[in-house]
Amino acid sequence: MSAIIIRIGLRSAASLLAVSALAFLVVAFMPSDPVMIAIQAWNLPVDGATVNALRVEWGLDRPLPVRYAIWLSDFVTGDWGRSFRTGSPVLEEFLARLPLSLGIGLGGLILAALAAVPLGFAAAIRPDGLADRLSRLLAVTVQAVPAFWIGLVLIWVLGVKLRLISPFSGGPDVLILTASLVALHSTGMLARVYRRDLVGQAGQPYFRTALAKGLTRRQALWRHGHRSAVYALLSAIRSEAGWAIGATAALEVLFGLPGISQFLVQSIGARDYYVLLAYIMVIATWMLAMNGGVELALRRLDPRSAR
Structure with a gap:
């Protein structure tokens, strides 16, 4: 049974990695600029210095592969980013x-x-x-x-x-x-x-x-x-x-x-992409956890399926 659990865990991890990459690409290429949305929502001055400062703070000035690697590394260590809309850590909001x-x-x-x-x-x-x-x-x-x-x-x-x-x-x-x-x-x-x-x-x-x-x-x-x-x-x-x-x-x-x-x-509406990414990952985890749990239960009911 331990070998089965390890196999399900590895398969789920590979699926989550694929989902994270696809989700990051979809969210990154969504129309509209989250910086401009935030500037309008927070009534900040629309000038180059403000725009550049926010893009640097949120890491939007870096190449897409670098942004994905940084986000994924932070995500798996518990840093899900900050909500553009509320300013609070996304992980705290979700918990x-x-x-x-x-x-x-x-x-x-x-x-x-x-x-x-x-x-x-x-x-x-x-x-x-x-x-x-x-x-x-x-x-x-x-x-x-x-x-x-x-x-x-x-x-x-x-x-x-x-x-x-x-x-x-x-x-x-x-x-x-x-x-x-x-x-x-x-x-x-x-x-x-x-x-x-x-x-x-x-x-x-x-x-x-x-x-x-x-x-x-x-x-x-x-x-x-x-x-x-x-x-x-x-x-x-x-x-x-x-x-x-x-x-x-x-x-x-x-x-x-x-x-x-x-x-x-x-x-x-605010294109709060840290929230969007976190939601997609949570839903993917829910589905994989349900699939894994049901698969283990089915194997327990029918030992022949353990082959």
Whole structure:
């Protein structure tokens, strides 16, 4: 297992290096000059001395490969640069905001997985039953409706009409609601994946043998199909991790939550490229961490995949 972890770590490091190079090139060639944006935002005099001083301070006067090498070296040692917009260290800004974003995104995925197992299991016990139809309806409907729109409806219903929540307070009720909205999108799809694998296991000879020995369909599905269905569920969660990023970003903006996505949106207009680069690297790390974690879990469930 240690060899597998090392291999996943090396592969992730190589992927992050490639992402960092591509992100740096894209951000560096974005239109508009961050120095001029900062001068206008800070009401500084537009003269050559001011422009040159800022370009030297931010390292924008150096060749692109040198700038990338310096940025990458600083980034891996914890110096993520300073925000052009706020003047604060980017790492401090992200450390203050990251727990909220992770709580919404990761919490939503965990809630979705926990809800998908009983819903998918009930759907597999009685195909075309109430639970089966509910999971299908949930998967189709929520996939077609953006989380942003559902959030607006809930703000109007729960916040304006019923006054059960304070939509823009950032309180625990809002955090629970946003994580639930992330979970809502994934629950139906994960439940269908779990249900599909269980139904597939029900057609295997060992399942019929279990029924012949006196087990009920419920008992046979749980004892002999659950492990394989969880394997399929984990594989599906890996693909849902990317969607959770977009949903979390949209909901942070909608509810005014001070997460890293909200900070990014505020920084885009100022072409605050240290913030843009940090955001890209954090998202890439999130995706690679999810892929690595799921891969390790899958290998634990199926030792044959360790080859």
